[in-house]
Amino acid sequence: MERTERLRKSDKKAIWHPFTQMADWEKDDPLIIERGEGNYLFDTEGRKYFDGVSSLWVNLFGHGRKEIDEAVRSQLDRVAHSTFLGLSHPPAIELAEKLLAVSPPGLSRVFYSDNGSTAMEVAIKMAFQYWRQREGGAEGRREFLALSEAYHGDTIGSVSAGGIDLFHKIFRPLLFSVRRLPVPHCYRCPYGLSRPSCSLFCADRMEEEVRARKEVLAATIVEPLVQGAAGMLLMPEGYLARLRAVTRECGVLLVCDEVATGFGRTGTMFACEQEGVSPDIMAVAKGMTGGYLPLAATVTTEEIYRAFLGPYEEFKTFFHGHSYTANPLGCAAAIATLSVFEREDVLPRVSRLAETMAFELKKLSGHRNVGDIRQKGLMAGIEIVADKETRERFPPERKVGQRVIRKVRDRGVILRPLGDVIVLLPPLSSSEEEIEALVHSASWGIDAFLGGGHSSGSGGGHSST
Numbered sequence: 001m002e003r004t005e006r007l008r009k010s011d012k013k014a015i016w017h018p019f020t021q022m023a024d025w026e027k028d029d030p031l032i033i034e035r036g037e038g039n040y041l042f043d044t045e046g047r048k049y050f051d052g053v054s055s056l057w058v059n060l061f062g063h064g065r066k067e068i069d070e071a072v073r074s075q076l077d078r079v080a081h082s083t084f085l086g087l088s089h090p091p092a093i094e095l096a097e098k099l100l101a102v103s104p105p106g107l108s109r110v111f112y113s114d115n116g117s118t119a120m121e122v123a124i125k126m127a128f129q130y131w132r133q134r135e136g137g138a139e140g141r142r143e144f145l146a147l148s149e150a151y152h153g154d155t156i157g158s159v160s161a162g163g164i165d166l167f168h169k170i171f172r173p174l175l176f177s178v179r180r181l182p183v184p185h186c187y188r189c190p191y192g193l194s195r196p197s198c199s200l201f202c203a204d205r206m207e208e209e210v211r212a213r214k215e216v217l218a219a220t221i222v223e224p225l226v227q228g229a230a231g232m233l234l235m236p237e238g239y240l241a242r243l244r245a246v247t248r249e250c251g252v253l254l255v256c257d258e259v260a261t262g263f264g265r266t267g268t269m270f271a272c273e274q275e276g277v278s279p280d281i282m283a284v285a286k287g288m289t290g291g292y293l294p295l296a297a298t299v300t301t302e303e304i305y306r307a308f309l310g311p312y313e314e315f316k317t318f319f320h321g322h323s324y325t326a327n328p329l330g331c332a333a334a335i336a337t338l339s340v341f342e343r344e345d346v347l348p349r350v351s352r353l354a355e356t357m358a359f360e361l362k363k364l365s366g367h368r369n370v371g372d373i374r375q376k377g378l379m380a381g382i383e384i385v386a387d388k389e390t391r392e393r394f395p396p397e398r399k400v401g402q403r404v405i406r407k408v409r410d411r412g413v414i415l416r417p418l419g420d421v422i423v424l425l426p427p428l429s430s431s432e433e434e435i436e437a438l439v440h441s442a443s444w445g446i447d448a449f450l451g452g453g454h455s456s457g458s459g460g461g462h463s464s465t
């Protein structure tokens with residue numbers, strides 16, 4: 001305890017944590033994680049916690065996964081890092097081949113960076129420069145179209161594409177403007193409609209918007225199927241496929257941000273596969289190294305790549321890169337991660353686990369404060385509301401999400417909420433029992449904080465897996 005107290009004190013004195021109200025942190029007794037093993041984390045007191053959000057959505061196969069450990073160690077014996085500007089190295093080459101082999105058809109070039117935000121930054125700059133340099137040119141194409149409530153990272157370009165007021169509004173004066181489509185989110189439909197009688201009106205509106213701007217749009221940017229940071233909002237079935245069709249028809253690029261959804265999280269290798277969609281540019285990061293090291297990639301087509309070729313003095317070069325682009329240790333971890341997908345039946349397993357999760361989650365739908373339950377594969381959100389009929393939220397000072405997860409933590413499960421949405425995002429290596437226990441813990445936490453009242457079930461929805 002003494003050591004933990006000392007560490008806490010030093011932390012509070014020297015550190016500023018991301019996405020954290022430090023005034024609360026300074027009053028709190030934060031956990032200090034010392035060790036990980038499988039799907040569990042251990043704090044400095046030796047207490048064991050289930051990693052219920054996969055260390056913020058990055059971990060796939062648990063901590064201390066043997067093959068990944070060994071791959072990183074063996075790369076460490078060769079070289080930890082050398083630059084990728086003007087040089088190459090074997091792990092980056094092997095990884096590019098492996099990544100392209102599992103990417104949607106048509107994607108054939110890998111541009112590395114080191115996190116999801118930079119992968120999206122690269123996607124935006126690449127799309128913009130492409131239109132300026134491609135044969136015939138199209139300098140008028142300079143607009144981006146994105147969804148409201150979008151999240152694409154925290155750097156200025158990705159914040160520009162983002163649409164979450166809570167995170168992004170204060171920076172608006174610094175950002176380039178992006179055209180917005182209302183988020184296609186059924187529980188709080190921006191058009192006040194409901195399915196199926198709406199006949200996907202949101203997709204009609206989206207098509208109209210793309211067609212109306214078709215001369216000036218450089219690209220449309222989306223998180224395919226699940227808008228994670230917005231609270232696990234699920235795109236209605238068919239929307240993404242129609243977006244792909246209309247962007248193709250109008251010659252507009254489609255950028256899919258698979259940073260959260262990629263690498264099996266939604267039940268397929270990439271979420272866009274579920275609607276048969278191949279984007280022109282795809283950004284990946286989070287799960288890429290199994291949750292070990294910061295590495296990201298922006299994957300694109302030969303068509304886009306070729307627009308950057310030319311005599312040196314024409315300067316068609318893509319002038320973008322980072323000190324740690326394609327870090328070899330990260331690449332080694334990513335190769336080992338993709339090898340697990342090759343060797344084991346990861347995806348069918350995720351589908352089975354997702355069914356278990358859906359079955360357990362359904363039991364919560366009658367709770368009088370559970371407004372909506374949304375799930376895709378092993379990504380789920382339970383939206384807590386003050387009033388189930390009106391769907392009214394609790395006031396922010398109630399800190400409902402934070403308080404629920406603190407209750408759950410005392411039961412040995414680490415979660416991190418998004419506002420009043422309780423996020424469940426377990427490692428893909430979880431067992432059926434662990435999935436059941438995770439949902440039970442979340443349910444217990446909600447009861448412990450709000451009481452266990454069950455309504456007659458009116459309005460409690462469960463969206464599909």
Ligand SMILES: *Cc1c(COP(=O)(O)O)cnc(C)c1O
Pocket residue numbers: 115116117118120151152153154223228229257258259260261285286
């Ligand atoms: C997390 C996330 C990002 C940002 O990735 P970082 O590695 O945190 O910079 C971008 N897009 C989506 C969809 C994400 O979930």
